[in-house]
Amino acid sequence: MSLRERLRRVSELATEFYVAPYRGVIARAHRDQDDLFMLFVFSELMGVPNPATYYMLELQPMLLERFHEWHVRMGMEHSPLDGFRCC
């Protein structure tokens, strides 16, 4: 193993040592933030007025992949939207 590789290995281990204990906590906080964002993006479709809807419209197709996971996590077994089908 060359010196460069060895250094890279040390750096990887140190990063892992730094990240691992709180990985779950941080990922969960991140997900909570994302969930709120999903609510903003899809709020108008669910009847909650949102002045920024126009600007968020083009985000909808991008977030569609995550839509199913999100509504399940929010405690809705099926899609709350009538406009398009999810599951």
Next chain:
Amino acid sequence: MNAIILAIVGLGAMFLGYRFYSKFIAEKIYRLDPDFKTPAHSMRDNIDYVPTNRTVLWGHHFTAVAGAAPIIGPGIAVIWGWVPAFLWVIGGTLFFAGVHDFGAVWASARHKARSIGALTGDIVSQRARALFMIVIFLLLLMVNAVFAVAISQAFDLTPASVIPAWAAIAVALVIGVLFYKAHTNIVVPTILATAFIFLCVPLGDYVPVRLPETFLGLGAGAQWIVLLFVYATIASLVPVWVLLQPRGYISGIMLFVGLGLLYGAVLISHPTVVAPAFNQSVPAGAPPIVPLLFVTIACGAISGFHGLVGSGTTSKQLDKETDARFVGYLGSTGEGALALITIIAATAGFASRADWDAMYPAFGAGGQNAFVQGGATIVAAGSPFSYEFGAVLLTVMVVLFAGTTMDVGVRLQRYIIQEWGVAYKIPALQNSYVATFLAVGACLTLAFGAGGTQGTGGMIIWPLFGTTNQLLAGLTLLVISVLLVKQGRPSRYTMIPMIFVTSMSFLAALYQLWDLYRTGQYFLVLMDLLIVVTAIFVMLEAASAFMRERRAVGTTRAVTVS
């Protein structure tokens, strides 16, 4: 007696324990299977369940369990002489703590990485689970109170440590931002941070910080306690990446640096142990060595707190089941090594027996102070650093460890209170601010209740803390033993330690009850009563669980035979 012999015999015994005893336990008792699919693989979600390199996991387990407690406990317990403390630390690490930590990781990994608390409910009984929660809450309460008192004493005795200790917090904030916002590589900031803390040590010596003698009727120690809890409140409310994570990381790095420095200095300066092997002239009023030794040194010999760590996060990240031995057993051995160097510092770091006697005028004296002074003498003799530098550096280490545990402790207490809020449908308790204030309020009450407005006598609760910690260890060992009985394997390797620690902590709690009543500390008498009652219930639960499982195993055998 030369301290090098202590270090070599101690570390050698730990190595042999890992090499042979843990191998025996792994193969014959826990029967680890390299092909078993651990929860990190079977339930992988890249959030909690992630297969992690075993060296990294070992580092976590080690740095999470080795804090200020294995320094304070042995620092107090050498008052009975170095032999009892040495034997209990080595024997405890080999046959108690190792098996306990290793077992907690193993049992949890075999049960979908559930925590020991949840496992208690499944394997022993729901009543035992409730007991478990009570013990944990008491433990956190005491750990926060005791560590706040320990830090305030450290600041009070070594004013030079104030600046470097708080500088470490500032460094942590910077590292957190650099890592998460600027996405820098971690190695360079780590080296710079360590260097910065070392540079702050002479600065602290140059500008010592002393709080006013009295302020609003509070002594300097008490003011520090209040300040520390204000800090802990804030620290436990901000997101973990801001402070908790980088701080824990820096504490971990400092632990490795400190251990290396101290063992290296012992090897070079080979100091002589001045403390007696068995102290024949123990100060008046000191409690009997049995059972108090076994609760005074909890962390460093066996501690229930480890089970929480092992079953909470470690088991979710275990790559292979066979790694449990390396992570759990060797992780607790690391803590034993810290306790061992504390014994050496507190017995060989003094010039003469008279100096040593002056450090231990009464039971509860010594503690981290003996570690700092003794350790600094050894550092001065065996390294290029001066005595003052060593004293400040070691104080900063103790403060960092204790502070990190406090941050985590207050946060965990808040979670428990919030959980109660959910369970009993009290919305106010579910609020994180209300829950934090309640947690901190309880800790402050205890810190002051034990030491008055001066906040001086807080170390009185140290043995109480040890008792609670051992009870928790007893509960974890109970879970492991019942599991082994269920599977028809020999359970004596965990059962004997369980019976030993539970009965010792019960006896200790009874002795303390009498002692606290005699000295009129009624607040602590109440606390101790709670512990005694809990201990009785733990023993009853243990007995009933064993009878039940034995009978069940007996019936299955009878059925198979007929």
